[in-house]
Amino acid sequence: MSWSPGRKQENHKISRELFVLTYGALVAQLCKDYEKDEEVNTCLDKMGYSIGVRLIDDFLARSSVKKCRSYSETADMIAQVAFKTYLGVTPSVSCSSAAGNEFSLILDKNPLVEFVEELPAERASLCYCNLLCGVIRGALEMVHLAAEVTFLQDRLKGDAVTEIGITFLRKPEDRKYKRS
16 A cells, blocks of 8 residues: 555644544533633633643654744744644744733634634633643743743634734843752
């Protein structure tokens, strides 16, 4: 039996579609389990954090990236390498602070909402893709970068784009390591 060159791409697409459908079922179940959207958002963030903590090892092994020297390099790495590798999209990056520690990842297309038309009116404060915030935060913490990661805009809530905000919480010179 021989493999055709397009076979791997087909498997990747099937896997992504399965992931997106499974994620939708997970969010639906969490909505049934928790009355308040804030509880669902917190649960998704915690799940994402756990994934990010483990995913960073895979990311570093696969990508063979060098150490980022600045927050802007880190934000670009997240957008151009990590999102492309794991979600098949490349968000644009914009710096939103003079200090250079706040960035936005802007997704024209969010694969996690591929099969979602809109959020029900009673779930208006649900952050459907909050898992992504947790993944980014968990991965960054594993490389010693504390960050606050939140959704700033969401197409599911009527915004023009999906925008994830990343605020790095310490200046690079604040990270001091003691040698023994």
